[in-house]
């Protein structure tokens with residue numbers, strides 16, 4: 001770059017929205033990746049524990065997916081749902097069978113936001129109601145209807161929504177009147193809250209939309225069985241359950257292929273949304289629903305890019321790899337070791353309030369010396385982790401939770417390497433925070 005040329009960062013600032021935040025004081029330009037590693041424009045290598053917000057689910061530059069994409073790209077590139085496509089039908093068949101939803105149908109979109117939108121379109125049309133339930137602290141995307149079910153105004157900048165949304169308790173247990181309850185008491189309290197909220201509706205509520213483990217919300221999960229208890233209240237009223245599996249799907253949580261399965265007594269949800277990792281970097285989203293719900297629209301509906309041949313080829317190759325290599329089992333084993341290791345590290349560090357998670361979806365909640373949430377600590381830890389050669393994410397209502405979601409092929413040695421980098425980053429963060437807050 002010539003010294004007179006503005007940096008890529010300056011050019012980004014000049015043409016893109018102010019609210020499009022970049023990570024890091026010195027934003028990172030990634031040029032390539034392999035396995036669980038990525039390289040920046042200066043040639044530095046990083047272990048990637050965030051996968052571009054969980055989009056690199058399997059591995060960077062996975063040869064099987066790259067081959068499927070390039071073979072399709074030189075064959076036919078045009079896209080739309082007007083014609084038959086072998087990859088699309090085969091992927092839909094496999095996703096329908098894996099979903100656990102009886103008589104399932106699949107509709108592909110190009111993103112998770114569109115999947116949320118489509119699920120809400122289907123549920124509200126099927127129920128002839130614009131009233132929906134969502135969880136406090138939720139995140140479902142940035143379209144006009146997706147922000148209307150996103151329970152934190154920091155993530156939903158407009159509230160001028162056509163939907164009438166009521167928010168219920170269930171995901172966050174770290175504060176408020178429910179903080180000290182046992183699992184059973186917490187579920188009971190949430191069910192009572194749900195019934196109370198339903199009493200304030202006009203009667204015909206379309207659906208409850210919920211993430212089994214909240215992603216942007218800071219990797220927080222309700223006790224197993226919460227949605228089974230909710231279902232007992234919702235099902236007799238005909239209210240549909242939409243499980244947003246955009247972050248939790250495809251085995252990431254280790255114990256289960258879908259997040260809803262931690263609440264299995266409830267049976268499968270009525271609708272399930274997915275996106276992110278299934279394309280291993282290609283933009284695929286979608287909705288699965290019972291035929292009766294999926295077919296309730298009279299529209300001759302198409303999505304130009306949803307289910308394009310290249311993305312479908314990628315999704316199919318990625319799903320095949322994921323199942324053949326039992327990546328869910330790997331997430332359970334390696335994720336279990338990583339959580340254990342991180343808990344041992346955290347035990348000596350007052351800046352860490354909690355290490356939580358399942359499989360390879362792990363949250364580290366950071367606090368200041370007085371025990372209150374510390375977004376400053378999270379920002380510092382993000383920078384220090386980068387300096388130690390590790391990329392991680394951030395989230396949570398107060399922005400004080402570190403999010404770890406490495407590709408599901410993570411090895412034990414790489415988990416160890418990441419834990420060592422995190423230990424260094426957290427130690428440095430703890431020192432700085434303690435210094436800054438010294439009276």
Ligand code: PMP
Nearest residue numbers: 111112113139140141215246275
């Ligand atoms: N649902 C959840 C649970 C998400 O985490 C996200 C993205 N962070 C979305 C929906 C929206 O997906 P996308 O960014 O692909 O539109």
